[in-house]
Amino acid sequence: MTPQAIKVACSNCNLRELCMPMGLSGDDLGKLDDLVALRRKIKRGTPLFSNGDKFTAFYAIRTGFFKTCVATEDGRDQVTGFQMAGEIMGLDGIVGDRHTCDAIALEDAEVCVMPYERIEDLSREVPALQTHVHKIMSREIVREHGVMLLLGSMRAEERLAAFLLNLVQRLHARGFSSSELVLRMTREEIGSYLGLKLETVSRTFSKFADDGIVEVKQRHVRILDTEALRAIVNAPACN
Amino acid sequence: MTPQAIKVACSNCNLRELCMPMGLSGDDLGKLDDLVALRRKIKRGTPLFSNGDKFTAFYAIRTGFFKTCVATEDGRDQVTGFQMAGEIMGLDGIVGDRHTCDAIALEDAEVCVMPYERIEDLSREVPALQTHVHKIMSREIVREHGVMLLLGSMRAEERLAAFLLNLVQRLHARGFSSSELVLRMTREEIGSYLGLKLETVSRTFSKFADDGIVEVKQRHVRILDTEALRAIVNAPACN
DNA sequence: CGACACCTTGAAGAGGTTCAAGAAATGTGG
DNA sequence: CCACATTTCTTGAACCTCTTCAAGGTGTCG
Numbered sequence: 461m462t463p464q465a466i467k468v469a470c471s472n473c474n475l476r477e478l479c480m481p482m483g484l485s486g487d488d489l490g491k492l493d494d495l496v497a498l499r500r501k502i503k504r505g506t507p508l509f510s511n512g513d514k515f516t517a518f519y520a521i522r523t524g525f526f527k528t529c530v531a532t533e534d535g536r537d538q539v540t541g542f543q544m545a546g547e548i549m550g551l552d553g554i555v556g557d558r559h560t561c562d563a564i565a566l567e568d569a570e571v572c573v574m575p576y577e578r579i580e581d582l583s584r585e586v587p588a589l590q591t592h593v594h595k596i597m598s599r600e601i602v603r604e605h606g607v608m609l610l611l612g613s614m615r616a617e618e619r620l621a622a623f624l625l626n627l628v629q630r631l632h633a634r635g636f637s638s639s640e641l642v643l644r645m646t647r648e649e650i651g652s653y654l655g656l657k658l659e660t661v662s663r664t665f666s667k668f669a670d671d672g673i674v675e676v677k678q679r680h681v682r683i684l685d686t687e688a689l690r691a692i693v694n695a696p697a698c699n
Numbered sequence: 700m701t702p703q704a705i706k707v708a709c710s711n712c713n714l715r716e717l718c719m720p721m722g723l724s725g726d727d728l729g730k731l732d733d734l735v736a737l738r739r740k741i742k743r744g745t746p747l748f749s750n751g752d753k754f755t756a757f758y759a760i761r762t763g764f765f766k767t768c769v770a771t772e773d774g775r776d777q778v779t780g781f782q783m784a785g786e787i788m789g790l791d792g793i794v795g796d797r798h799t800c801d802a803i804a805l806e807d808a809e810v811c812v813m814p815y816e817r818i819e820d821l822s823r824e825v826p827a828l829q830t831h832v833h834k835i836m837s838r839e840i841v842r843e844h845g846v847m848l849l850l851g852s853m854r855a856e857e858r859l860a861a862f863l864l865n866l867v868q869r870l871h872a873r874g875f876s877s878s879e880l881v882l883r884m885t886r887e888e889i890g891s892y893l894g895l896k897l898e899t900v901s902r903t904f905s906k907f908a909d910d911g912i913v914e915v916k917q918r919h920v921r922i923l924d925t926e927a928l929r930a931i932v933n934a935p936a937c938n
Numbered sequence: 939c940g941a942c943a944c945c946t947t948g949a950a951g952a953g954g955t956t957c958a959a960g961a962a963a964t965g966t967g968g
Numbered sequence: 969c970c971a972c973a974t975t976t977c978t979t980g981a982a983c984c985t986c987t988t989c990a991a992g993g994t995g996t997c998g
Contacts, residue, residue, distance in 0.1 A: 530844045534933045538848040552844065554830075554837035561844060580830065584823045591793075591819065597836040598793035604843035605769045605791065605800060609777040611850035612894035616986070647945065655851035657987055662946055678945070678995070694773045855954070886977065896955055901978055917963070917977070945994070952987075962977070968970090 468572075469493040478546030478634070479520050480574065480592065488586050495582060496520075496572040502565040508549065510562045515553025517575045521545050524569020525644040528552075529652070530561045539653040541603070542566075542627075542645060545634055548596050566644040611655045614693075619654040620664045621692040624674070628683060639686070643679040707811075708732040717785030717873070718759050719813065719831065727825050734821060735759075735811040741804040747788065749801045754792025756814045760784050763808020764883040767791075768891070769800045778892040780842070781805075781866075781884060784873055787835050805883040850894045853932075858893040859903045860931040863913070867922060878925070882918040 470481045470492045481492050499522065502508050508519060511531065526543040540561060543549055553559040554576070583590040610619055624641075632638035643650070647658040647665075654661065665681075668674045673689060675682040683689065709720045709731045720731050738761065741747050747758060750770065765782040779800060782788055792798040793815070822829040849858055863880075871877035882889070886897040886904075893900070904920075907913045912928060914921040922928065 530848050532848065532933070536848065536852050538844075538851045540844050540847050551837055552841050555834045555841055560841050580826065580833075583829065584826070587819065587823070590822065590829075593833075594819075594836070595794045597833070597840065598790055600840055601836065601843065602791050602794055602799050604840065604847065605777075605779050608779050608843065608846055608850060609769055609771065609775065611847060612777045612891065613775050646943090652851065658945080659947085659988085660986060663986095666946070694771070885975090897977080898956085898979085899954060902954095905978075939998105941996100941998090943994105943996080946992085948990085948992105950988085950990105952985105954983105954985085956981100956983075958980085960978085962975105964973100964975070966971100966973080968972100 468496065468499065470496060470572075473522075475520075475522065475546045480518075480548065480572075480589075480596075483592055484586070484588050488588050491582060491586055492589065495574050495578055497575050497578070498573050500571050500573055502569045502571065504565055504568050506565060508563040508565065508569075508571060509553075509559045511560055513553075513559045515550065515557050515559055515576065517573050518548050518550045518579060519563070519571040519573060521547050521549070522570040522572055524571075525566045526563050526569065527566055527645060527649060527653075528561050528563050537652060539645075539649050541607075542653065544630060551597055551600055566649075607653075616654075616656055616660050616664050617667070617692055618695075619656065620650075620661065620668070621689040623650065623654055624681065624683065625686070625689050625693065628686075639683045641681050641683075643681060707735065707738065709735060709811075712761075714759075714761065714785045719757075719787065719811075719828075719835075722831055723825070723827050727827050730821060730825055731828065734813050734817055736814050736817070737812050739810050739812055741808045741810065743804055743807050745804060747802040747804065747808075747810060748792075748798045750799055752792075752798045754789065754796050754798055754815065756812045757787050757789045757818060758802070759787050759811040759813060761809045761811055763810075764805045765802050765808065766805055766884060766888055766892075767800050767802050776891060778884075778888055780846075781892065783869060790836055790839055805888075846892075855893075855895055855899050855903050856906070857932055857934075858895065859889075859900065859907070860928040862889065862893060863920065863922065864925070864928050864932065878922045880920050880922075882920060 470476055470479070471489045473479070473481070476482065480495065481489055484492060497517070500508075502524065508526065521543055523545060526549060527539050528541050528543065528549065529537055529539045531537045549563050550559070552561055579593060583593055610622055614622065628638050628641055631641055647661045651658045651661045665674070665676045669676050671688070673683070673685045675684060709715055709718070710728045712718070712720070715721065719734065720728055723731060736756070741763065747765065760782055762784060765788060766778050767780050767782065767788065768776055768778045770776045788802050789798070791800050818832060822832055849861055853861065867877050867880055870880055886900045890897045890900045904913070904915045908915050910927070912922070912924045914923060
């Protein structure tokens with residue numbers, strides 16, 4: 461758990477187009493180099509932060525893959541999202557000064573630690589950063605609206621199709637294939653995120669495979685017919 | 700649609716303990732008085748803003764009651780929240796410069812219009828406001844986590860119980876009864892929010908009434924046994 | 939190589955939906 | 969102020985999707 465004391469500059473990070481410095485340039489980008497206090501490595505299966513932890517910083521993912529989840533006292537558990545390189549975690553902690561969810565690495569990962577105080581200070585100096593921080597939080601709110609739509613009004617096939625399309629789209633934006641992906645999470649975690657049981661997720665994968673829409677070998681998924689997936693998402697009652 | 704050109708001060712608003720100025724005092728509170736550009740009245744059933752509208756401002760509810768909802772091209776619809784006095788709407792619009800949901804008044808309402816540019820400018824001057832804006836957005840993210848938990852892992856009775864408890868708790872914080880309330884929304888809107896059909900909402904109300912937990916007369920609800928509702932929310936598999 | 943975690947598939951069951959009809963409330967116009 | 973239209977709410981019955989329970993298969997890691 462000893463944090464790596466490596467300090468690095470956002471200005472020459474290859475994720476800057478996706479991450480915190482997005483939209484900044486020149487001078488402003490230089491000012492941002494103080495934002496990242498350090499980097500931290502997280503082993504697969506371990507938490508970056510947990511429910512109840514004191515909130516101190518935002519975390520930008522450099523490498524690896526995370527899930528965030530909330531839990532109730534009575535043991536219920538809900539995955540609220542999956543995060544990949546360039547995405548920001550920890551926004552939940554501001555309001556109550558403590559984190560209200562767990563962020564768990566699904567593979568060995570490395571994050572940039574951006575102390576919240578520095579973000580506030582720098583935001584006042586750099587209006588573009590101020591706006592960007594607001595956009596990051598607004599984007600998270602809009603993303604969650606989408607999840608609520610999914611959980612509140614879609615059936616199992618629609619949910620899984622939407623999930624796959626969202627994943628490949630984000631992976632594609634990071635230079636990966638838009639038709640092939642390796643799932644970093646279990647069927648149970650997918651199910652928790654989608655409000656389904658793991659058996660239903662498995663069955664729905666099998667159905668998609670039978671229909672020739674995807675090839676599934678455990679966690680390796682190849683999308684054969686993206687349009688079919690889109691049609692499933694956009695075809696509600698009428699089927 | 701002509702906005703009312705009445706200008707008023709946050710510093711002597713009776714909602715300041717719930718709303719934007721929360722936590723500010725003295726000088727800072729005075730600076731905030733420029734934040735509200737004007738007030739606007741919204742007739743019942745009409746939108747404050749709609750999906751696709753240009754984003755220009757946050758809105759603080761002075762009086763009345765709203766729902767926010769997102770929709771898909773194929774006509775699916777999801778209520779993402781119900782908002783009451785002191786709560787802030789419009790956060791979804793920052794990221795894409797346009798609103799991505801509809802905010803519709805469920806009764807005649809009045810809102811304070813706080814132009815986003817002024818919020819940004821003032822936030823740089825008043826660190827307490829900067830923090831507060833972040834907290835408002837963070838609170839919305841945490842709230843949505845709770846809704847995801849509800850939609851993803853609760854059964855109908857648990858959802859409705861959680862919904863009622865949340866509503867009375869918020870009403871109570873505004874000086875209303877913690878056992879009696881008037882629903883401002885239809886069964887269908889409740890159902891959309893909770894991921895249920897309106898018939899299920901109605902049936903579940905009836906069941907609660909049969910069990911002596913609530914009295915329901917149309918939109919008038921009296922909670923007879925708050926503890927029973929809490930028990931329903933916190934009793935998952937084991938029943 | 940063996941233990942463990944993860945995934946798949948089947949069969950039965952439950953919770954929620956759908957379809958339908960009627961009752962109650964609300965709003966409108968004469 | 970009343971009659972009528974419309975919206976909203978309730979309840980029943982059949983159906984369907986997803987869950988639950990169970991067993992076996994596959995992959996992975998020490």
